[in-house]
Amino acid sequence: MSHSQTGAVGAHNAKVMNRFDLTKRVVDKLKREEAVIGGIGNANFDLWACGQRPQNFYMLGSMGLTIPIALGVAIAQPKRHVIALEGDGSLLMQLGCLATVAMLRPANLTIVLWDNGLYQITGSQTTASATTADLVAIARGAGIADAAWAADEDDFDRLVAAALKDGGPSLIAARIDGKPAVATTDRDPVQIRERFMHGLGVKG
Numbered sequence: 001m002s003h004s005q006t007g008a009v010g011a012h013n014a015k016v017m018n019r020f021d022l023t024k025r026v027v028d029k030l031k032r033e034e035a036v037i038g039g040i041g042n043a044n045f046d047l048w049a050c051g052q053r054p055q056n057f058y059m060l061g062s063m064g065l066t067i068p069i070a071l072g073v074a075i076a077q078p079k080r081h082v083i084a085l086e087g088d089g090s091l092l093m094q095l096g097c098l099a100t101v102a103m104l105r106p107a108n109l110t111i112v113l114w115d116n117g118l119y120q121i122t123g124s125q126t127t128a129s130a131t132t133a134d135l136v137a138i139a140r141g142a143g144i145a146d147a148a149w150a151a152d153e154d155d156f157d158r159l160v161a162a163a164l165k166d167g168g169p170s171l172i173a174a175r176i177d178g179k180p181a182v183a184t185t186d187r188d189p190v191q192i193r194e195r196f197m198h199g200l201g202v203k204g
């Protein structure tokens with residue numbers, strides 16, 4: 001099966017874009033105190049660089065936990081839209097979460113996948129998605145029908161805007177370049193957790 005059969009645009013036809021630019025595009029669309037969970041390393045570094053919000057959670061140490069955490073928040077607070085920003089290497093470590101998301105069908109959950117084909121932050125070792133694994137096809141196979149590669153920046157904007165209307169769960173995958181994140185998140189896990197709990201209104 002060719003990649004082009006997996007969506008409007010296949011993995012290898014999608015434009016290579018920039019994670020910080022696309023993260024800004026996501027954050028600029030947030031108007032309803034949406035929660036955003038930034039994955040380990042670059043995903044949360046670029047989220048941090050886009051401006052800190054109490055509804056942002058910055059995952060510092062664990063690969064693969066961004067989507068499970070976002071799923072938990074989405075189930076706990078169904079009126080709040082929740083966005084998971086996750087890297088391809090981290091998702092590959094935790095593919096089972098896609099099946100759980102599909103089974104539980106939270107309408108308020110959007111997964112944004114940054115696919116640079118690399119474990120970039122640990123030395124740019126290649127991931128399986130650089131060659132053989134199509135993470136959109138895997139998401140669809142897991143049961144997330146609303147999964148697509150963003151063809152370019154305009155398509156990404158359109159997909160994010162549609163996802164924020166709560167018709168999820170959805171997964172938007174973007175091919176991204178190997179540029180490093182533009183900043184580094186302050187490593188203060190207690191403060192990150194406390195601010196997030198306040199941001200979600202679960203701590204007075």
Ligand SMILES: Cc1ncc(C[n+]2csc(CCOP(=O)(O)OP(=O)(O)O)c2C)c(N)n1
Nearest residue numbers: 042061063087088089090118119120121122
């Ligand atoms: C369970 C686990 N294994 C390995 C690591 C080391 N590690 C931290 S980030 C990372 C790569 C993450 O790759 P990806 O999610 O694709 O993000 P990128 O670095 O490409 O932005 C690795 C291997 C870790 N933190 N946790």
